[in-house]
Amino acid sequence: MVQIIFWEVLHMNEIEKNKYHETKTHSSAEFLFNTYPCSIPIDFPSVPLHWHNDMELIVIKHGSAKVTLNLTTHQLSAGDILVVLPENLHSIDCAIGDKLEYENIIFKKELLSFATNDITMSKYLTPFFNGDFPIVTHVHMGYSFYSHFVKIINTMDVLCDKKEFGYQLAIKSCLLELIHIMIRHPPKTEVNKKSxxxxxxxxxxxxxxxxxxxxxxxxxxxxxxxxxxxxxxxxxxxxxxxxxxxxxxxxxxxxxxxxxxxxxxxxxxxxxxxxxxxxxxxxxxxxxxxxxxxxxxxxxx
CATH class of the missing domain: 1.10.10.60 (Homeodomain-like)
Structure with a gap:
């Protein structure tokens, strides 16, 4: 399947991109995890509709965002988090004249791979990444697990900044804990999903x-x-x-x-x-x- 990524910034050369934004990169071929700050409209005017094979967390730091996830629109405020599963259509925008700052956390599902006969793969991780579990995609302060969720994200940020020996193991542990929270706290009401x-x-x-x-x-x-x-x-x-x-x-x-x-x-x-x-x-x-x-x-x- 062709993956459509419309980000204007992704098509710029490095000189043009660096005029707007100093990317904070924490990924490599050996560790499929990346986190970096983004700003609309400074880095790019918006993030039009696209999809990819990676798992993504969008953490709003400042301002408010209009986010589309699988054709359903969400209004996010500072502190809110959007959970984007692999292959989910999504876009990000903010009102004209406003400024949006957010953290983008992206990782490949292969980062959390286990043996195929491992029950954690067959019973939990594979169904989760396939979208088979009902999960809360717009995480905000109204949920009981919110503070725990944010604490884990903050822990990952510190781990990436310090890069102490073994930090990759700790990040994997954090990601598994986030997934555990999501599958243990499904939405209380039926999720309004487009077909x-x-x-x-x-x-x-x-x-x-x-x-x-x-x-x-x-x-x-x-x-x-x-x-x-x-x-x-x-x-x-x-x-x-x-x-x-x-x-x-x-x-x-x-x-x-x-x-x-x-x-x-x-x-x-x-x-x-x-x-x-x-x-x-x-x-x-x-x-x-x-x-x-x-x-x-x-x-x-």
């Missing part, structure tokens, strides 16, 4: 868009992929994404174009065409509406 079918449809649409954004994508074509009529597709996409498919596609193309402008010497005309814009005037107008400057001015940054 898996809708989530899979959106993933299918985004995957196709990622692979063909440089081509013309008629509504009829993308609707046919979803086995919908054009009118039903447009309604489905708008209901779940909060915007039209055309606007979403154009925004994605603009992100790709901006990355090319910042990281290559290709001409504006070449970039516009390669990113699916056959009309240069139309591209310039959309680009300025989104970023407040022209493509040529971006080149001069």
């Amino acid at each position: 898996e079918k809708s989530v899979d449809k959106i993933k299918e649409i985004l995957t196709y868009m990622e692979q063909h954004y440089n081509e013309e994508i008629p509504i009829e074509k993308i609707a046919d992929i979803c086995h919908y009529s054009p009118s039903h597709f447009m309604k489905f996409f708008k209901n779940h994404m909060g915007t039209s498919f055309i606007k979403y596609l154009n925004d994605f193309r603009l992100i790709k174009a901006r990355t090319r402008l910042l990281t290559t010497e290709d001409t504006v005309l070449e970039i516009a065409g390669d990113c699916g814009f056959n009309n240069l005037s139309h591209f310039n107008r959309l680009y300025k509406n989104k970023y407040g400057i022209t493509p040529s001015m971006t080149r001069e940054m």
Whole structure:
């Protein structure tokens, strides 16, 4: 399955990225765990809808966030935590003019692998990562386990900062303890989840868009992929994404174009065409509406 990651910052080269944010990295090929601070809009304007194979914890430090998780919207405040399981669709945004600061904790589920005949894998960890257990995904002060949950996260931060001998073992222990808390404290009310079918449809649409954004994508074509009529597709996409498919596609193309402008010497005309814009005037107008400057001015940054 193609994984769609729309983060503009992920497509920047290291020089451009470091102008905005000094990344705090604690991962390596030998230890599949990473934690780092993020800020919207300083590091990037938002984190559009994407998914990946990793487990993620989003810890709000300052400000408030509008977060979408599997097409369900959550409002998070300072101190709140969002739990994102592998393959979950999610996005992060904040109100215009606001500033959001949060900690991102990401680790691969393989970090907590045990022998296949180990009951901790078959009975707990595999079902947990597959989303088979009902869990609280928006952790806040209203839950009895909140203080314990936060204490463990703070412990992991200290462990990563000090990096004392054996800290990787302690972090694994902390992660297992967090999972234990989650499976022992399921939601008291039924979780309002969008159907898996809708989530899979959106993933299918985004995957196709990622692979063909440089081509013309008629509504009829993308609707046919979803086995919908054009009118039903447009309604489905708008209901779940909060915007039209055309606007979403154009925004994605603009992100790709901006990355090319910042990281290559290709001409504006070449970039516009390669990113699916056959009309240069139309591209310039959309680009300025989104970023407040022209493509040529971006080149001069």
